[in-house]
Amino acid sequence: MVSICYIYFLSFLSFSLVSFLSSVYLMVLDYSFMLEFELLSLNSTSIVMTILLDWMSLLFMSFVLFISSMVIFYSDEYMSGDIYINRFIMLVSMFVLSMMLLIISPNLISILLGWDGLGLVSYCLVIYYQNIKSYNAGMITALSNRIGDVALLMAIAWMFNYGSFNYIYYVDFMKGSNEMSIIAGLIMLAAMTKSAQIPFSSWLPAAMAAPTPVSSLVHSSTLVTAGVYLLIRFNYALTSSLMLFLLFIGTMTMFMAGLGANFEFDLKKIIALSTLSQLGLMMAILALGEYQLALFHLLTHALFKALLFMCAGCMIHNVGNYQDIRNMGGLVMLMPLTCTFFIISNLALCGLPFLSGFYSKDLILEVLSMDYLNLYIYIIFFISTGLTVCYTFRLIYYVLTGDFNYLSLNSIGDTGLIMLKGMMGLIFLVIIGGSMLMWLMFPTPYFICLPVIMKIMALLVSLFGIWVGYEVSKFSVQYELKAMKMLSISLFLSSMWNMPYISTYGVNYYPIYMGKMVYFSIDQGWSEYAGGQNIYFNMKKASLFLQFLYNNNLKIFLLLTVIWVIFMVLFL
Template sequence: MCLIYFVFFLFFSIVSFLVSLNFMVSEYMVLFEYEVLTVNSCSIMMTILLDWMSLLFMSFVLFISSMVIYYSEEYMEGDVYINRFIMLVSMFVLSMMLLIISPNIISILLGWDGLGLVSYALVIYYQNVKSYNAGMITALTNRIGDVALLMAIAWMMNYGGFNYIFYVDVFKGSEEMTYVMWLVLLAALTKSAQIPFSSWLPAAMAAPTPVSSLVHSSTLVTAGVYLLIRFNFALSETMMFVLLFVGTMTMFMAGAGANFEFDLKKIIALSTLSQLGLMMGILALGEYKLAFFHLLTHALFKALLFMCAGCMIHNLGNCQDIRYMGGLVYQMPLTCCYFIISNLALCGIPFLAGFYSKDLILEVLSMRYINLFIYFIYYLSTGLTVCYTFRLIYYVLVGDFNYLSLNMISDKGFIMLKGMSGLILLVITGGSMLMWLMFPTPYFVCLPSLMKMLTLLVISMGAWLGFELSKFSLSYSLKSMMCMKTSLFFSNMWNMPYVSTFGVNYYPLLIGGEIYKIVDQGWSEYYGSQNIFFRMSRFSIFLQFLYYNNLKVFMLLTSMWLMYMYLYLFI
């Protein structure tokens, strides 16, 4: 079954890519419309938009999905329900397809809700307490975005239709479109896990690694960015300012947190969060094509990074703590080679996929008239990205091997290696290929030589700092309570999980418990069911007494009546 889906997705990925090239060259766009329902002159249409952007993104999603499904055949072997797993992944991908090709806000909601529902089923796949908690926080956080989209649909009724593509640019600045755009912005922030909705993204790591590879590269978390890319023309200055601030803060928070984390998958998840912040930030500056460019290149190297991490976790008996790893480069040379290449692409090392998008984003940012705070945070976050990447490389590949002395760690997973090999070529060459395709007229970057070299300097500084700090191992952060508290603060994402889960749950549960004691088991119980039961039981005991002693009672009542009559007659 894995092979059938692999071939199916790969075939459609190639077709979609070739068609997108044709559309790109001829500047062509196709819009299909099918009327589903008409209510009071407001028609609900099923619409499909095929342009170079949707087709190109679709080809990347399908290609990554095909490789992940092929990889899952070995990673999930031994699972009794592997066919059900593959079906869930396929439903997940198809929901994403529906979202990509929809210029209609109702069909977007169908794909959006499909992603939320299937992601819940995939996160709780291993069916333990941690998975259930993670699934619940994922589903409930995404429900905020779903409700925002439903409210946006209600506001779109003012235009008599739901095809936003016709209204976005024309009605920019109108009151209705302003409300719609704030709601769309809220939906995008929840789905792409921006502050303050970030805590669900690392929690979703409870899902199987192939799912993490798909979710955190090209599907679930990128849906919010893609939605804003489509709606970018209607963003007002205030919205852009809010989005820029939230995006940069998320990027910095995730980059700082990843430097204090020891869970391999969580580090890569925080890395995804950092890159999403980068995309949101550059999108807020009006460069939607650059955001889309980075979205595609990031999807490639992040999918491969997760697949390499999965291969390592698989070999280490499901151990995810990087402190147990080390020296894996000697036992898993090919996997580690892929791991290093995808990590370097993430850092923006020249001429790999990530370099073309990240370097261009930072240079365009340097050319913009922007305040010092945003400029500083962008470069600092880039340095932190390189810092945690080299820290990860040190712990996993260079440091001492701390796992069991008796082990079977090797590169023997040939199916997993083939799945990863399908991506490695694009991780190396995909950036330059996309650059030539998407920007036939290149950006003219005119910067002083020192500012031009600033990106390379920040990368070098980050790499050195990450490598040096890793040598101290964990002991340096445990020397003082202050260091330990700082480490805990950053690794807990600025205490955001406490705000989004405990902060939301604690008081309602506490109040619920008190109400249960006072009302349900207190006055309500005393005056309600329990009191009725006591009164009825007492009354029935009295009646029972009468029935058992009827002659004695009859004689007693007769004598009482005679006494009463006697008193009445003589008085």
């Protein structure tokens, strides 16, 4: 019997190929299609479903489908111990289809359907392993994303000012009008929640409670990229003040996540924080007006981040589901192929020349260097790039080199053939995907003219990051002891500037405390006495009195007779 994984894998892969070829065709011809399907026509009202097919939506869709096909193939072995694997694959497919709806919609209503579909299915996937940690993570994920959903609903309400909800007609034409500025602001708020920018960042590492294949899908091409994609579509409507605000938020997110990853010891959380850092980079370059570069980095990042999570899943799977990098070490001797993939995708994340990440990251930094920007933006971009390299080499040092720190009796090795095949499907694109996309998206190359020092700045910062990452890891024991002395600073940096505490305790503690007070003073106080409890006591008293009467009715009857006789004798 053919597994459900293979059916979905083959269908997604074939659709991905068709979508990619269609995208190239439309790119060459400079075409775009708008398909309208009339769902309902009643008197003068017609409800129309609109689909936008241009090179951007088809290219992104092909990447999402390709990555999800590899993830589903990989899940066949990773989730093999799960008796509900069919349900898991169905949920992942619903997740991907919600993303498809969001990508091909030029209409805010259908975008909301895809957007809410992503939020709902992501909640189901985060709480897949049903324990208290998963439930808490699922709740913070769902509630953080609800803020964005409400912002999107408000944007839809503001679209009533125009003739239809098809924003694609109005973003450029109505730029600068008050209504479009408000819509753009609301869309930006929605994008910030979905792409986990400050101050909504705390749900992204919490969502690591989901199974690793889901993390691979969420952090590469679906949930977190939805916000960036929506802003790429709305880039024409962004005013200069909104862009300035987004630039500040994006750079702060990038810096905060890069710094936090250097203090983290959970393998999946380090990779999650690296995703957050890259999302900040995409938002920041989008805010500088380079939306095509943001899309370019979005696509290249999707490839190596999916592979990075797959490799991490394979390692976690092998070391008995431990995620602490201090329990690993020397894995390159035990799992050579997985570790090779891991190193290649990590180097692509750092922007090593001629891997996929290099083409987008280097181009972003060079275009940024050409802009008229203040020193703060320039410095924070390059420091964040250095931090990326720093935590990457710290991760490689802890996981792949040195002594093996796990159980002496183990069966670790590259034995998962299906998982390895799933990863092999991505490794070629991680290596050649950047150059391929570069040739496709920018047929006329960017001409960048910079002084030598600014030209090699990215390389210098990367080399400095390698050195710092190595030194910090080499003296890890002393470093950890020093960090313990500065525990408050260490905790502050590793917990993303206390954001998870603010967004959980800060939001929950006082309302729950007030609820407790109300419960004691009102529910268990006078309302209880005057309400149900009081009625119950009165009915109980009446019932007991009647019961007493019924139990003693003969005595009472005789007593009443005697009283009546006495009454008759006395008064008659």
